[in-house]
Amino acid sequence: MxxxxxxxxxxxxxxxxxxxxxxxxxxxxxxxxxxxxxxxxxxxxxxxxxxxxxxxxxxxxxxxxxxxxxxxxxxxxxxxxxxxxxxxxxxxxxxxxxxxxxxxxxxxxxxxxxxxxxxxxxxxxxxxxxxxxxxxxxxxxxxxxxxxxxxxxxxxxxxxxxxxxxxxxxxxxxxxxxxxxxxxxxxxxxxxxxxxxxxxxxxxxxxxxxxxxxxxxxxxxxxxxxxxxxxxxxxxxxxxxxxxxxxxxxxxxxxxxxxxxxxxxxxxxxxxxxxxxxxxxxxxxxxxxxxxxxxxxxxxxxxxxxxxxxxxxxxxxxxxxxxxxxxxxxxxxxxxxxxxxxxxxxxxGRSDLIINIGGNKVSPTEVEAVLRDLTWVRDCAVVGRPGPSGECQVWAFVEAGADDFDPAALRRWARERLMAVKVPSVIRRVDELPRTGSGKIRRGLLMEGDG
Incomplete structure (x- = not known):
């Protein structure tokens, strides 16, 4: 060659x-x-x-x-x-x-x-x-x-x-x-x-x-x-x-x-x-x-x-x-x-992004695939973040229009398709997820943000 x-x-x-x-x-x-x-x-x-x-x-x-x-x-x-x-x-x-x-x-x-x-x-x-x-x-x-x-x-x-x-x-x-x-x-x-x-x-x-x-x-x-x-x-x-x-x-x-x-x-x-x-x-x-x-x-x-x-x-x-x-x-x-x-x-999923909820391993990829099936979800990212008492929680950041966003409907959708431990505890709407120049989601920013 x-x-x-x-x-x-x-x-x-x-x-x-x-x-x-x-x-x-x-x-x-x-x-x-x-x-x-x-x-x-x-x-x-x-x-x-x-x-x-x-x-x-x-x-x-x-x-x-x-x-x-x-x-x-x-x-x-x-x-x-x-x-x-x-x-x-x-x-x-x-x-x-x-x-x-x-x-x-x-x-x-x-x-x-x-x-x-x-x-x-x-x-x-x-x-x-x-x-x-x-x-x-x-x-x-x-x-x-x-x-x-x-x-x-x-x-x-x-x-x-x-x-x-x-x-x-x-x-x-x-x-x-x-x-x-x-x-x-x-x-x-x-x-x-x-x-x-x-x-x-x-x-x-x-x-x-x-x-x-x-x-x-x-x-x-x-x-x-x-x-x-x-x-x-x-x-x-x-x-x-x-x-x-x-x-x-x-x-x-x-x-x-x-x-x-x-x-x-x-x-x-x-x-x-x-x-x-x-x-x-x-x-x-x-x-x-x-x-x-x-x-x-x-x-x-x-x-x-x-x-x-x-x-x-x-x-x-x-x-x-x-x-x-x-x-x-x-x-x-x-x-x-x-x-x-x-x-x-x-x-x-990424091995370094697996979320540990009370000893249960949650794959962000699995949860994201379920959430993306909702027609009004343009894209989403799931990460683990500490809760009020320091315990790890599943957070979902969802790209969606303000008029379409319905966190209660999203949570019901997830409960019907996922184990309870995998259902997001916190759901946040975003206009756009933070991305690198090549289009990858910058999960580190979502894991470190203020809310």
Whole structure:
């Protein structure tokens, strides 16, 4: 397999696909041949600035093509690269750079030295991301570059991407899902990626779709649901959608299926990349492992989900030092709980978010699935919080209109379908749940708020 993105781009040019569009941003588009030239030129510039094999580099990923060029050039120089989110607070970005031990920092086309250069060629090529931080401070996860590129190619094959596809990616490129299941997967397949300038309203999405005629939507449940309630599913000839980052409720899929668009649910994580892919509507599972991915989980009862992929041995970076996350056999604990059956992996929640009510274990995922079945519940999040006497209680935060919100009806609904211990003690209406840039619910904020 090609080892660098310059190799990947050159391979498409040699195969006669050099004149095909590779990436589109709000300012311009670039073909595979032109992108190869831009990346090659940028590698010379970054090399002169001190980027080389194993150099630890932070690259801010924006919605502009120029940051894709920076990323491709730095990785093609065999550097160790951490991608940083454009919308991250300065304190978060600085902490990530310090944890990674970054020597250089690339943002807005400028290269800034942060620390002395390490021994030439001493480090290994690597790809690193910051976790989404849904329940705490974001962590820096680093893994081998070649295995990351191979994993993205496997995902592209599983999604059946080809050179005729145009992929609209809604999540910011600084998130692992967008750059790995998006940019790297798209480039491996010789397809085209459309990168919008930021969150799009359904009307903006419809105009963009009319202009670029995307065939694949790569997004998250909240966007699929929002756009699905508009005319976006019928704006162009979508072949399929793929969703990741959070549980995919049935109502988020319905409008797309009604328009004849296939929807796939995808499970991945910051430690190992892309793990499963399956058509949505298959009984609540996220499907079977992608080729080469190993997965274990509970048998009959929820148990810890562990995963591995050849050539990936992820580490957590802290103060420039690496803490291995894989055991001796390459298995990594994902932090999720799940059941593995004939229909694939069914996720039941995060192990660190399980709520203990008097010795009874309550899965937020199970409670949320019940509450989302109420038609007026747009979305919800369930967390454990201390009650007046310090005892743990089940709290439900519900996205709903003020006129529709009926906590008594919601509690009756839950009592008819759940054990008494799992019925929320406290129910709060919110206009919008707090989310990360990739659409995940920031549960930590709900667990720590004042009410």
């Amino acid at each position: 090609d080892d660098t993105l310059v190799d990947v781009l050159a391979g498409h040019r040699r195969a006669g696909r050099g004149d095909r569009v590779a990436v589109v941003d709000r300012r311009r588009s670039v073909t595979y041949a032109a992108l190869e030239r831009e990346v090659t030129r940028r590698t010379l510039e970054l090399g002169e600035a001190g980027v080389g094999p194993g150099t630890r580099v932070g690259v801010v990923m924006t919605s502009l093509l120029d940051s894709v060029v920076d990323f491709a050039a730095a990785t093609s120089l065999h550097a160790a690269v951490v991608v940083l989110q454009e919308r991250a607070a300065e304190t978060e970005r600085s902490a990530a750079l310090a944890d990674f031990g970054a020597e250089l920092y690339i943002a807005d086309g400028l290269v800034t030295r942060l620390g002395p250069a390490g021994p030439g060629g001493a480090g290994e090529p690597a790809f690193a991301v910051t976790s989404s931080g849904t329940s705490g401070r974001p962590k820096v996860i680093s893994r081998q570059w070649s295995g990351t590129l191979r994993n993205s190619a496997v995902f592209a094959q599983g999604l059946d991407l080809d050179a005729d596809d145009v992929v609209l990616t809604t999540s910011p490129l600084g998130h692992s899902y967008a750059i790995e299941a998006g940019t790297l997967a798209v480039l491996s397949a010789g397809a085209c990626q459309v990168v919008p300038p930021g969150p799009l309203t359904p009307a903006q999405a419809a105009r963009l779709a009319e202009r670029h005629r995307p065939t694949v939507l790569q997004s998250v449940p909240v966007v699929l649901d929002w756009w699905g309630r508009s005319e976006v599913p019928r704006t162009c000839t979508w072949k399929r959608c793929v969703s990741a980052g959070d549980a995919l409720p049935a109502h988020a899929v319905t409008a797309w299926h009604d328009a004849g668009v296939a929807v796939h649910d995808h499970y991945g994580n910051s430690e190992l990349g892309q793990l499963t892919l399956a058509p949505a509507g298959g009984g609540g599972t996220v499907g079977h492992p992608l080729p080469g991915v190993g997965l274990t989980a509970g048998d009959g009862e929820p148990g810890p989900v562990r995963a591995r992929f050849p050539g990936l041995s992820p580490v957590r970076m802290a103060a420039g030092r690496a803490e291995p996350l894989a055991d001796a056999d390459g298995w990594v604990a994902t932090g999720d709980l799940g059941v593995f059956g004939d229909d694939g992996l069914r996720l039941t």
